Amino acid sequence: MRTRQGAGYGNLVHFAAFKAHIGFYPGAAGIAAFESELxxxxxxxxxxxxxxxxxxxxELVKRIVRFRRAENLNKAxxxxxKK
Known part of the structure; x- marks a missing residue:
């Protein structure tokens, strides 16, 4: 399984190739935010x-990755x- 990381953004998404599909793993928040489009x-x-x-x-994949980047930046x- 491969992971897409952004510089300073942490893990954004994971993906893997299978026999009949590409598995894309943006996490629960990434799925929930785009549920209607998925x-x-x-x-x-x-x-x-x-x-x-x-x-x-x-285009959907790009928007999900951007969403995850914004989510990680917000967490950071x-x-x-807090420090």
């Missing part, structure tokens, strides 16, 4: 499966403010 795909609390026979929804700012 209805066309099999998904669970923190993961979504993109079938290999269909085009990858790249809150952590920094």
């Amino acid at each position: 209805q066309a795909y099999q998904h669970a609390k923190g993961s979504v499966q993109f079938p290999l026979g269909q085009p990858l929804p790249l 700012a809150q952590k920094s403010a």
Whole structure:
């Protein structure tokens, strides 16, 4: 499983290739924030499966990664403010 990290952002998403799909793992908040747009795909609390026979929804993936980056930056700012 591969992990996409942003410089200073921590882990953003994980992904893996399987026999019939690409597994994309943005975490529970990433799925919840885009639940209506993920209805066309099999998904669970923190993961979504993109079938290999269909085009990858790249714009949706980009928006989810940006959401996760903002989420991580917010967490880092809150952590920094506590110091």
